[in-house]
Amino acid sequence: MMIVPTYVGPSAIEGVGVFAGEFIPAGTPIWTLDERFDLLLGAAEMLALPPLQKQFVERYGYPHMTREGLTVLEFDHGRFMNHSDTPNTNFTDPETGWAIRDIVAGEELVCNYAEFDPAFIMQPGRMFGAAVSRAAS
Template sequence: MMLIPTYVAPSKIEGVGVFAAEDVSEGAQIWELAPSLDRLIHKDEVAGLPPPLQDFVERYSYPYPHDPDQLIVEIDNGRFMNHSEHPNTRFDDPDAGFTRRAIKAGEELTCNYAEFDPTFEILPGRLFVVAE
């Protein structure tokens, strides 16, 4: 669950991204796992979903760090956070996300997916622009 005001807009990285709606200070907590709001779904359940929903879960979920058989699907703008090898946030705590530096209003929030998804790899043919 995002803890700061955000909005979704076109991204220079890929498709759309999530952007800070106001300035955020360095070290600020911007996200926390909220199982009452962030949907946890068992991997076995995905196969029984209609194909469009399977695609949605595949695109927007990641393994729950405390139980890799569960997937997290965020319901808010957090699901639109794009990957960067040089992110402006950090997710080394599986239950919380923080800024690495001050972030200006209108700046895209980025994270390194590998910090919370040990299976993450950039798919062949996918171009990720490094966010500055």
């Protein structure tokens, strides 16, 4: 769950993205895993999903870093965070994401998907429903 003020808006990277609602100093925690807002799906639950819902979870979810077989699906703005090879955040901790430099209000928050999804492969952006843009969990 995002724990700093954010909003979703048009992104120059792809579609929409998550933007800082106010100045975020370097070192500030910006996200925390909160099972009240972040759904954890087991392998059996993933297999039982209808195709369209499974595609949605594969696009917006990611494997939990330390709890094998679980997929995390965020229900807040965090699920719209875009990938960057030069992120302004750090998500190497499975419980907390951090700002790694000062982030000004209105700046897009970006992360490196490979920090928490070892199967991540950058693919050309495609609209949801046509094809997934992240590797399957």
